[in-house]
Amino acid sequence: MLEIKGVKFQYDKGKPFDIPDFQLNAGDQLLILGKSGSGKTTILNILGGLLKPLAGEVRLGDTLINQLSGAKLDKFRGKHIGIVFQKPHILSPLTVEENLKLANFFSGINGDRNLELLQELGIADKRKAKVNTLSEGEAQRVSIARALANKPDLILADEPTASLDDQNAEIVVKLLQEQARKHHAALIIVTHDQRVKDHVVNQITIGGLS
Numbered sequence: 001m002l003e004i005k006g007v008k009f010q011y012d013k014g015k016p017f018d019i020p021d022f023q024l025n026a027g028d029q030l031l032i033l034g035k036s037g038s039g040k041t042t043i044l045n046i047l048g049g050l051l052k053p054l055a056g057e058v059r060l061g062d063t064l065i066n067q068l069s070g071a072k073l074d075k076f077r078g079k080h081i082g083i084v085f086q087k088p089h090i091l092s093p094l095t096v097e098e099n100l101k102l103a104n105f106f107s108g109i110n111g112d113r114n115l116e117l118l119q120e121l122g123i124a125d126k127r128k129a130k131v132n133t134l135s136e137g138e139a140q141r142v143s144i145a146r147a148l149a150n151k152p153d154l155i156l157a158d159e160p161t162a163s164l165d166d167q168n169a170e171i172v173v174k175l176l177q178e179q180a181r182k183h184h185a186a187l188i189i190v191t192h193d194q195r196v197k198d199h200v201v202n203q204i205t206i207g208g209l210s
């Protein structure tokens with residue numbers, strides 16, 4: 001379902017990155033570990049089509065993501081890929097509900113799943129609250145809900161536990177896993193957080209040991 005082959009990347013004047021080849025099926029989970037600066041966010045952005053590799057293939061289903069661009073890429077991403085960013089990309093003056101509706105709007109998918117999702121993530125009672133009134137953990141859940149609102153085939157999470165205490169870190173990882181399992185999505189978590197290591201069996205480490 002997701003296949004990465006021969007992917008190479010380099011920022012202007014930066015050192016080149018070789019991304020290891022791997023394949024994931026629907027429902028599979030992968031942890032990409034690496035210390036700070038090893039290229040975890042870079043990989044995630046390549047997988048999500050936010051950065052174009054210099055060479056190689058990023059295939060999701062029958063689509064070569066690295067060959068899409070512009071509106072086609074945006075539409076494909078909106079429909080098939082949910083990204084939980086390191087810093088929540090949610091609009092804080094809007095309510096929780098409005099943030100989800102915005103995600104629905106941009107990908108042209110109706111919001112029939114929004115309430116259920118908020119209930120599953122334990123923040124349904126906050127749906128009318130403005131995001132800037134939420135705690136960090138709650139805001140993180142909104143950003144997970146937003147990433148999942150469009151029933152993605154692939155969920156990408158960048159350091160989803162970085163700012164959370166042990167208890168909430170475990171809750172967030174389990175929520176991501178539960179959601180991925182329930183909706184047969186592939187899940188990739190990139191992190192340097194050693195606490196996540198015990199939760200995902202399938203792991204690769206980039207840039208040497210973390």
Ligand SMILES: Nc1ncnc2c1ncn2[C@@H]1O[C@H](COP(=O)(O)OP(=O)(O)OP(=O)(O)O)[C@@H](O)[C@H]1O
Binds near residue numbers: 012040043192
């Ligand atoms: N836009 C950019 N232009 C040039 N170099 C960049 C850019 N973004 C990242 N880099 C460099 O690429 C390398 C990898 O960065 P990246 O953010 O992917 O690492 P990371 O493993 O996610 O780090 P962290 O765990 O600290 O978030 C770093 O050396 C970084 O300085």
